[in-house]
Amino acid sequence: DAKTTQPNSMESNEEEPVHLPCNHSTISGTDYIHWYRQLPSQGPEYVIHGLTSNVNNRMASLAIAEDRKSSTLILHRATLRDAAVYYCILPDNYGQNFVFGPGTRLSVLP
Amino acid sequence: KAGVTQTPRYLIKTRGQQVTLSCSPISGHRSVSWYQQTPGQGLQFLFEYFSETQRNKGNFPGRFSGRQFSNSRSEMNVSTLELGDSALYLCASSLVPGTGWQGDGYTFGSGTRLTVV
Numbered sequence: 001d002a003k004t005t006q007p008n009s010m011e012s013n014e015e016e017p018v019h020l021p022c023n024h025s026t027i028s029g030t031d032y033i034h035w036y037r038q039l040p041s042q043g044p045e046y047v048i049h050g051l052t053s054n055v056n057n058r059m060a061s062l063a064i065a066e067d068r069k070s071s072t073l074i075l076h077r078a079t080l081r082d083a084a085v086y087y088c089i090l091p092d093n094y095g096q097n098f099v100f101g102p103g104t105r106l107s108v109l110p
Numbered sequence: 111k112a113g114v115t116q117t118p119r120y121l122i123k124t125r126g127q128q129v130t131l132s133c134s135p136i137s138g139h140r141s142v143s144w145y146q147q148t149p150g151q152g153l154q155f156l157f158e159y160f161s162e163t164q165r166n167k168g169n170f171p172g173r174f175s176g177r178q179f180s181n182s183r184s185e186m187n188v189s190t191l192e193l194g195d196s197a198l199y200l201c202a203s204s205l206v207p208g209t210g211w212q213g214d215g216y217t218f219g220s221g222t223r224l225t226v227v
Contacts, residue, residue, distance in 0.1 A: 044200070045217075087153075096165070
């Protein structure tokens with residue numbers, strides 16, 4: 001079973017920031033939090049990952065709560081190409097592979 | 111560098127037949143994982159291979175099998191196809207097992223869309 005909870009869908013206007021939340025209340029101390037996104041007709045692609053500290057890369061920022069029970073993916077300026085399903089993922093109980101939930105479908109309005 | 115290549119891109123099979131899907135990982139990546147994606151169940155882990163050995167297997171029937179070759183290329187096979195096997199089958203590669211979820215990330219292919227009629 002998925003270990004994360006995300007809103008089913010969100011909407012954003014183009015060039016505005018987007019904050020995608022994720023709850024993972026059962027996270028263990030060594031679990032990295034990963035975010036992937038899946039554009040239409042493509043496989044998922046890596047966005048960002050983190051353990052405890054906030055992380056930034058060219059695609060996004062990841063803000064992790066102090067108790068690590070939630071995190072937020074931040075797209076600083078949404079573009080139409082950012083319309084996708086965003087998955088917040090933790091490893092399974094054995095730390096061997098990803099357990100995907102339904103993700104958040106992000107729509108970006110022009 | 112070339113990405114993960116999955117072939118074929120689309121496939122139509124009849125119930126009861128078997129099918130083989132192929133995945134070529136990114137050069138240098140030695141771990142290959144397979145996922146099934148359906149509208150109802152989402153993305154579900156099938157199995158992972160490393161050094162020609164299956165390391166992990168998801169909760170799928172024995173009709174689903176796979177293998178990995180010495181060049182890290184992987185194939186998955188589904189025998190006695192059922193209508194419910196219609197799905198997008200995704201392959202993901204990473205340098206070695208464990209790094210996929212710890213840090214370096216998995217690289218997914220575009221998938222093989224299998225339709226069973």
